[in-house]
Every structure is written in C-alpha cells, then in structure tokens.
Amino acid sequence: MAKREYELGAAEFQILKVLWDEGPSPVRDVLDQLHKRGRNVAYTTVQTLLTRLEQKGFVVSNKSELAYVFRATLSRDRVRKSRVKSLLSQLYDGAAAPLVLQLIRSERFSEDEVRALQQMIDELDAPGKAQS
Amino acid sequence: MAKREYELGAAEFQILKVLWDEGPSPVRDVLDQLHKRGRNVAYTTVQTLLTRLEQKGFVVSNKSELAYVFRATLSRDRVRKSRVKSLLSQLYDGAAAPLVLQLIRSERFSEDEVRALQQMIDELDAPGKAQS
DNA sequence: TAGCTCCTACTACACTTGTCGGAGGAATCC
DNA sequence: GGATTCCTCCGACAAGTGTAGTAGGAGCTA
Numbered sequence: 001m002a003k004r005e006y007e008l009g010a011a012e013f014q015i016l017k018v019l020w021d022e023g024p025s026p027v028r029d030v031l032d033q034l035h036k037r038g039r040n041v042a043y044t045t046v047q048t049l050l051t052r053l054e055q056k057g058f059v060v061s062n063k064s065e066l067a068y069v070f071r072a073t074l075s076r077d078r079v080r081k082s083r084v085k086s087l088l089s090q091l092y093d094g095a096a097a098p099l100v101l102q103l104i105r106s107e108r109f110s111e112d113e114v115r116a117l118q119q120m121i122d123e124l125d126a127p128g129k130a131q132s
Numbered sequence: 133m134a135k136r137e138y139e140l141g142a143a144e145f146q147i148l149k150v151l152w153d154e155g156p157s158p159v160r161d162v163l164d165q166l167h168k169r170g171r172n173v174a175y176t177t178v179q180t181l182l183t184r185l186e187q188k189g190f191v192v193s194n195k196s197e198l199a200y201v202f203r204a205t206l207s208r209d210r211v212r213k214s215r216v217k218s219l220l221s222q223l224y225d226g227a228a229a230p231l232v233l234q235l236i237r238s239e240r241f242s243e244d245e246v247r248a249l250q251q252m253i254d255e256l257d258a259p260g261k262a263q264s
Numbered sequence: 265t266a267g268c269t270c271c272t273a274c275t276a277c278a279c280t281t282g283t284c285g286g287a288g289g290a291a292t293c294c
Numbered sequence: 295g296g297a298t299t300c301c302t303c304c305g306a307c308a309a310g311t312g313t314a315g316t317a318g319g320a321g322c323t324a
C-alpha cells in the first residue's frame with residue numbers, strides 16, 4: 001500500500017482532536033481530557049501516541065517549565081478537506097453532488113441551515129455577478 | 133479501541149470496490165481488475181484478502197465450476213452511509229450542514245446538479261406533507 | 265504419462281497501531 | 295533526607311493488515 005496522505009489511527013486521531021479543542025497541551029492534560037471523554041488509557045499510552053504523531057509531523061512539542069507541550073500542526077479544517085476528498089474519490093468517483101444529495105436526503109436541517117444552503121446554491125446558479 | 137462498524141483496510145476496501153463494479157468474481161478476475169487499476173499484487177494476496185473479508189462477513193463465496201466466486205454482502209450504498217456518518221461524527225460534531233456548505237464552497241457543480249440541489253432544498257424548505 | 269496451469273489451503277513475515285510497564289531523573293512534601 | 299509524585303525515555307507485546315511463498319490436488323495437453 002502506498003502511504004495515504006494522513007495516516008492516522010483512530011486513537012491518534014482522538015488525540016489530535018483534543019489538541020484542537022484544548023489548544024497546545026502537555027501529556028497530562030491530554031490524558032485528563034481523554035478520560036473526560038470516556039477513553040480510559042494510561043499516561044504512557046498517550047505519551048506514545050503523541051510521540052508517534054510527532055514523528056509523523058502531525059504535532060510538534062515544546063519544552064516548557066514542567067513538561068513538553070504538544071501542539072497540532074494540522075488544522076481541523078485541513079483534515080476535514082483531506083478526509084472529504086478521500087471519501088469522494090473512494091466512494092463517489094470524485095463527484096461531490098451525489099454526496100450532497102445524499103446528505104440532504106438523509107439528514108435533518110434547521111431552518112437557518114436551509115436558508116444558508118438556499119443562498120449558497122442560488123449564488124452558484126448566478127456565477128459572474130449579474131446572472132447571465 | 134472499540135471496533136468500528138466496518139473495519140476495512142485500504143486493500144480490503146479496494147477488493148470490495150472491484151466486486152461492486154464487476155459483480156461476483158473469482159480470485160483471478162479480481163486480480164486482473166486490480167492489475168488494470170494499477171495495483172500489482174500477487175494472486176495469493178488477493179486470495180488472502182478475500183478470505184479475510186469472508187471471515188469478517190463482508191463477502192460470501194460460492195463454489196462454481198472452476199473456482200470459488202466471491203460476492204460482496206455490503207452494498208456500496210451502505211458503506212457510503214456508514215462512512216459519511218462516521219465522518220460527520222468525527223469531524224463535524226455530527227452536523228451535516230457544515231459539510232454540505234463546505235462541499236458547495238469547494239467543489240464544482242454542473243448546471244444540472246445545481247438545479248437538482250435547488251429543487252431538493254426548496255422541498256426541504258416547504259415541508260408541506262412530504263417527508264418527516 | 266509427464267508436464268503445464270490453475271485453484272485452494274497453509275504458513276510466514278514485516279509493519280502499524282493501540283496499550284502499557286519499568287527505569288531513572290527532578291521537584292515537592294514532611 | 296527519604297518518600298511521593300511527575301515526567302521522559304525505552305522496550306515490549308498482541309492484533310490487525312498488506313504481501314506473498316509453498317505444497318498439493320485437478321484437469322488439460324502433447
């Protein structure tokens with residue numbers, strides 16, 4: 001298998017999410033957050049995961065007073081885009097429309113969301129500025 | 133880590149895709165398809181993968197004349213839904229709207245697609261008696 | 265019948281991922 | 295100053311995943 005762009009396991013990914021939510025944190029804080037989120041792992045497990053993420057370049061660490069503080073180098077947005085792209089290419093032949101349709105069909109939207117969607121789509125419809 | 137719903141590796145997944153595209157096939161045909169798709173693996177590799185998929189219940193096999201013929205038990209659609217659900221919960225707090233917005237913002241749509249989207253969203257807007 | 269070719273059944277092996285434990289240093293508590 | 299508490303560094307290990315080789319049977323082929 002060729003390397004995929006972001007090769008993250010589920011546990012590694014969850015660590016990243018903590019860093020996104022909480023900002024740069026030392027092992028201890030990440031651990032506490034994971035516990036709060038119902039994932040009961042050992043301190044050293046988190047440490048190992050963070051180390052691996054660092055080796056892969058997905059986080060960097062900085063020695064502060066007491067302990068190393070880890071920071072995510074990938075933004076959540078970047079990962080979102082990458083994941084969506086990969087989902088599209090793997091399961092939708094790269095075409096976004098079927099996915100959008102599926103989402104609209106199977107998910108519920110609030111009125112505000114519907115309005116926002118309408119507006120965006122109307123703008124798609126009228127590209128330049130004056131609708132042709 | 134708790135088991136995810138569909139625990140498929142990338143290579144296993146590609147096998148499934150061949151079965152979806154080509155219908156039930158013996159090892160040999162799957163292999164040929166993979167080669168056509170640029171994945172040069174050995175016959176026995178495909179065989180192993182199919183066997184594992186069968187153990188996991190994602191394909192079933194039937195002895196035919198010459199060789200076992202493997203058929204996917206999961207539909208592409210089912211996997212799509214599951215994958216989308218997991219993407220939403222992992223990266224979008226389970227909310228579909230932000231993903232839809234992102235897709236609309238970053239992908240290109242044909243006029244027909246835009247019209248279809250408009251229509252679907254307009255229907256959402258007027259939930260007269262349809263759906264719900 | 266000896267040789268190909270194709271199929272199945274096993275076995276193997278390296279690498280990744282999730283999980284920790286222990287050793288040993290620094291700071292803190294009494 | 296000895297015990298306790300953290301932290302870091304290493305090593306380990308089981309399961310899962312990707313990849314493939316080998317053995318042995320069945321059928322065609324010259």
